[in-house]
Amino acid sequence: MEIYFLALGTLLAGALLSVIVKDSLKLKVCSLFSFLSAVMLFLPAAAVILTDTPLRADVYMSPLLGNVSFIIDPLSAFFVIVISFMSFLGMLYANGYMKPYLDKGMNTASHCLFLMFLIASMIMVVTVQNALFFLIVWEIMSLSSFFLVIFEGEKKEVLSAGIKYLVYMHLSVIFIIAAFVLLNIHSTSLTFDDFAASVQGNAFLSNLVFFLAFVGFGIKAGFVPFHNWLPDAHPAAPTHVSAVMSGVMIKTGIYGILRMLYITGTPGKGISYLVLVIAVISALYGVLYAITQHDIKRLLAYHSIENIGIIGIGIGIGMLGLAYHHPIVALLGFTGGILHILNHSIFKELLFFAAGSAYMKTKTRNIELLGGLGKAMPYTALMFIIGSVAICGLPPFNGFISEFMIYAGMFLGIPHSDISLFLTLVFAIAALALVGTMAILCFTKASGIMFLGEPRSAAAAEVKDDVSRIMIIPMAILAFLCFFIGMFPQYFAGFVIAPASLFVNGESAMPVFRSIVSMCENLSWFFLIFLVFTAMVFLLRILLKKKIASHTTWGCGYDKANNHMQYTASSYASPFISTLKPLFKRVSHIKKPKDLFPKDAYYEQEIEDIEEAYIVKPLIKWDEKILSKFERIQSGNIQQYILYGLVFLVLAIIGMIWLG
Numbered sequence: 001m002e003i004y005f006l007a008l009g010t011l012l013a014g015a016l017l018s019v020i021v022k023d024s025l026k027l028k029v030c031s032l033f034s035f036l037s038a039v040m041l042f043l044p045a046a047a048v049i050l051t052d053t054p055l056r057a058d059v060y061m062s063p064l065l066g067n068v069s070f071i072i073d074p075l076s077a078f079f080v081i082v083i084s085f086m087s088f089l090g091m092l093y094a095n096g097y098m099k100p101y102l103d104k105g106m107n108t109a110s111h112c113l114f115l116m117f118l119i120a121s122m123i124m125v126v127t128v129q130n131a132l133f134f135l136i137v138w139e140i141m142s143l144s145s146f147f148l149v150i151f152e153g154e155k156k157e158v159l160s161a162g163i164k165y166l167v168y169m170h171l172s173v174i175f176i177i178a179a180f181v182l183l184n185i186h187s188t189s190l191t192f193d194d195f196a197a198s199v200q201g202n203a204f205l206s207n208l209v210f211f212l213a214f215v216g217f218g219i220k221a222g223f224v225p226f227h228n229w230l231p232d233a234h235p236a237a238p239t240h241v242s243a244v245m246s247g248v249m250i251k252t253g254i255y256g257i258l259r260m261l262y263i264t265g266t267p268g269k270g271i272s273y274l275v276l277v278i279a280v281i282s283a284l285y286g287v288l289y290a291i292t293q294h295d296i297k298r299l300l301a302y303h304s305i306e307n308i309g310i311i312g313i314g315i316g317i318g319m320l321g322l323a324y325h326h327p328i329v330a331l332l333g334f335t336g337g338i339l340h341i342l343n344h345s346i347f348k349e350l351l352f353f354a355a356g357s358a359y360m361k362t363k364t365r366n367i368e369l370l371g372g373l374g375k376a377m378p379y380t381a382l383m384f385i386i387g388s389v390a391i392c393g394l395p396p397f398n399g400f401i402s403e404f405m406i407y408a409g410m411f412l413g414i415p416h417s418d419i420s421l422f423l424t425l426v427f428a429i430a431a432l433a434l435v436g437t438m439a440i441l442c443f444t445k446a447s448g449i450m451f452l453g454e455p456r457s458a459a460a461a462e463v464k465d466d467v468s469r470i471m472i473i474p475m476a477i478l479a480f481l482c483f484f485i486g487m488f489p490q491y492f493a494g495f496v497i498a499p500a501s502l503f504v505n506g507e508s509a510m511p512v513f514r515s516i517v518s519m520c521e522n523l524s525w526f527f528l529i530f531l532v533f534t535a536m537v538f539l540l541r542i543l544l545k546k547k548i549a550s551h552t553t554w555g556c557g558y559d560k561a562n563n564h565m566q567y568t569a570s571s572y573a574s575p576f577i578s579t580l581k582p583l584f585k586r587v588s589h590i591k592k593p594k595d596l597f598p599k600d601a602y603y604e605q606e607i608e609d610i611e612e613a614y615i616v617k618p619l620i621k622w623d624e625k626i627l628s629k630f631e632r633i634q635s636g637n638i639q640q641y642i643l644y645g646l647v648f649l650v651l652a653i654i655g656m657i658w659l660g
Contacts, residue, residue: 183199
């Protein structure tokens with residue numbers, strides 16, 4: 001474990017060094033040190049996954065904490081690799097993305113410091129085995145990400161999103177503390193090993209602890225109905241921070257759920273159904289609201305909710321497999337869910353990077369004002385399209401593999417089901433298929449409106465070239481991984497089978513599992529051959545077309561295409577959205593023409609999150625109404641504040657005498 005602590009020390013050294021070097025070198029220093037740390041962390045983590053032999057170290061912290069255990073077991077090892085590698089790519093991308101801010105003279109010292117702290121705290125979150133120290137590093141992670149979100153805190157909407165995020169994170173930690181307190185009461189210990197021993201044979205305690213932990217960690221992950229912070233925080237943060245938060249940080253919530261499942265043991269049927277139902281709702285809700293968004297980063301944020309739902313479906317299927325004693329169902333559910341953690345981190349970072357590149361060139365996130373960027377930014381357009389195909393779960397890219405495993409788990413569970421499980425699995429299969437369909441609709445809209453057609457604004461028309469190479473390189477690496485995992489899933493099946501085996505003994509299920517992986521591989525090759533054949537047909541068509549004379553016919557007055565002849569994002573999605581009117585709250589902004597020759601008129605419609613509109617905002621207004629009655633207490637009079645303190649002191653003394 002020495003190399004593990006050396007890697008953490010490297011991250012902290014990079015953070016401190018970035019503060020003292022000049023601004024132009026800060027991100028370069030952070031990139032170098034995060035790369036060194038990622039390499040050092042990969043070595044022990046890969047060894048644990050390959051040998052299935054956990055690494056452990058006990059470090060004496062203080063009289064209160066005592067010996068704090070750090071462990072790299074297969075589950076921790078998987079998350080360590082994902083966190084360290086994806087965070088490094090985010091740091092690499094930041095070198096190009098943050099250049100305009102540096103050119104404006106903005107100080108990025110604190111930004112680099114908190115970014116390195118975020119990476120280090122995420123690594124510790126997935127390795128520490130002491131509840132109190134876990135809460136400390138969890139809070140460091142939340143505070144670091146909060147300061148990263150409010151990087152442009154002079155903007156009112158950014159500060160508001162940051163505060164909202166911080167409130168939700170502290171609501172999350174309340175439920176996590178409640179779960180740990182229950183475990184501490186029954187174990188008289190703070191270590192995860194003792195927690196696991198204390199709940200053995202106590203089904204009620206296990207289910208209660210897991211439920212509290214699921215709510216707490218679910219808020220961090222972004223499950224519905226705990227998702228409201230996510231669509232606001234991700235657009236507010238700089239793009240590389242959004243990518244790390246969406247691709248990596250919210251997965252610490254999934255880690256917490258899996259770790260608590262490992263502690264509490266085989267779940268009950270009721271709690272397993274609950275996880276699956278919430279996951280299905282999250283997937284449907286996320287993709288449905290993603291379709292309605294015009295802000296590209298907000299659209300991607302809702303897709304994070306969707307994919308957290310897909311990961312949750314895999315975990316829910318795995319839990320049902322355990323509850324009903326179906327090892328193959330459990331194994332496929334957990335491996336599909338865990339592999340989707342990796343896959344989502346890859347294609348979601350890729351999509352955020354591509355969206356950030358478009359924003360850097362146009363200074364707008366509104367896809368209604370984009371268009372035609374594919375000609376000026378061909379590499380960015382290609383990367384966004386690859387990420388779009390991957391997130392839709394289409395072969396031959398990585399999203400298809402993990403979703404296929406989840407589908408396989410559900411289909412193989414149907415023949416062995418009672419009526420309740422049968423109906424649940426059929427509903428989940430249909431829901432996941434609908435999610436994939438809606439994702440295709442959403443990303444054909446996003447990629448088509450952004451990169452195809454004619455520019456819809458002066459900002460889009462003025463783009464003449466692509467982003468710098470330092471921003472293209474991390475996107476190219478991620479795009480390659482999307483393709484490589486999709487084409488060669490057998491190499492990554494072993495990567496996820498080790499953490500999945502912590503929850504289910506899959507020896508009897510391995511032949512079926514290998515056949516599923518082989519089927520995925522064959523399907524990917526089939527689709528690759530199909531794509532190559534299609535490309536050859538188009539190439540042949542282009543070559544033959546040169547030998548055919550063509551002339552322009554009369555165009556009936558048509559001159560050339562312009563942006564008024566194209567679909568907008570709203571009109572493209574409107575036929576689908578109009579069929580689901582009760583699920584949305586529409587907010588319209590209109591200025592009607594009043595004169596005979598009006599100078600301007602406009603109509604704009606936005607979709608507000610229905611939970612935000614009818615639950616969160618009314619609760620906030622009710623809270624403000626109550627708290628406003630206490631405003632007179634804050635008079636600003638120092639003498640009055642001293643009087644409050646004196647009254648409190650007298651009451652405290654009286655209370656102590658009374659109790660004594």
